[in-house]
Amino acid sequence: MKPTITRLSTAVLISSTVLSTLVPAHSYAATYEGTVNTSILNVRSATSTTSDIVGKLTQGETVQVYTTNDTWAQIEFEGEKRYVSATYLTLKSTMTTASTTSTTSASAYKADANVNLRSSTSTSATVLTTIPKGATVTYISSHGATGSWMKVTYGKYTGYVVARYFTPSVPVETPYYANKTAVLYNSTGSGATKLATIPAGAKVTHLASLGATGSWFKIQYGTIVGYAPARNFSTSVLTPETTAPEVTTPYFSITNVALYNSSASGATKIATIPSGAQVEQIAMAGLSSSWFKIRYNGVTGYAA
Known part of the structure; x- marks a missing residue:
């Protein structure tokens, strides 16, 4: 440490x-509108459950969201940048991104493993039933700042499942190519296991985009299905002549x-x-x- x-x-x-003698630093605008989906949501000064609570939001309130990860969302609150649990925000983009494909485009999803169907978007919530691997569920809506949970119907039950364990029954298979050597993981979370290395120029099948900004791809490489950062792929094969130059910004210490x-x-x-x-x-x-x-x-x- x-x-x-x-x-x-x-x-x-x-x-x-x-x-302070050169051009002022950039000011970054919020790119998402978040709606609170729980009764009371604590607003904190930092990304820790032990940090100070500086306010509270109630269900249905909307906030401007600057950035998110699987745990926390940075929002604007009373003129300041503050933090809330990402699980309890439902996001709506305030900008159009043509290249981002929503994981909610299909109505039917297939379970990639045995998955618990729960009463709410929490791993400690009551298990209504277990959905067996290969079973099909009907998609209703996405929840959490990164769409990490789905509300689905399975048989007589309606509840919530972890989205990463499901694949659209009829996936939209978009061909992509690695624009650099990329690592394929078994999940998008920290501590994920490496499944394979994808060489630059290799063709993969894009199955879904994950994260609030579509920053991760669920892809198939050969017979392996896994997850990789979206920035490592493009819809065309990049050669040394066509590779886009790296965009840099000059700064001074x-x-x-x-x-x-x-x-x-x-x-x-x-x-x-x-x-x-x-x-x-x-x-x-x-x-x-x-x-x-x-x-x-x-x-x-x-x-x-």
Whole structure:
């Protein structure tokens, strides 16, 4: 945990200004409208159930959502960015994304394993019945910020199931190609197991998009069905001549900054960026975009 404590305590930040003399940093707008689907929802100051409760939302209220993961959603609350449990928000996109395919396009789904049908969207909720592997259910609606639960009907029962255990009975099979070497996992969660490595240029079958922004694909590669980040695939074969250039944004450090090999706890320091140095921002990481993936002097890594 030492790298994390060091990074937080030194408060190293990457800014789009050099001592406030350059262009202001970008302001990011909310991209989702979330509707509260539980009676009372606590609004917290940080992504922890032990963090301060700064307010409460009631069922049916809507909020603007900036970003989500499987556990937390960052929302706008009384003019501030706050956090709520993602499970209790139903999202509606406020922007059109032509490439995102909803996992709810089919009305019939087939169970990929034996799955518990529960009375609510919680793994501690009452089990109404167990749906056997291969059985078909009728889809009603999706729940949770990432669509991680589905409300379905199975026989005489209506309840909730974990969405990742189901595949559309008649999947829309869209061909995609790996635009780089990609790893295929058995789930989209942390701690997922690697099933296969997909080489660059290989053809896969897209079965569904997952996550609030369609950031994960459920795909079939050969005879293996699994999950991989959507960013690693495109609908056309990319060659060295057609590969899209990496989009980067210039930023400048406002203090000496440590560059790490990842944004996770236990990361290794790989360089020190001096105050005033220019870097290239490649991507943002973290629920609140608290980390940048950057390039400095040819070295790519992560900094706060």
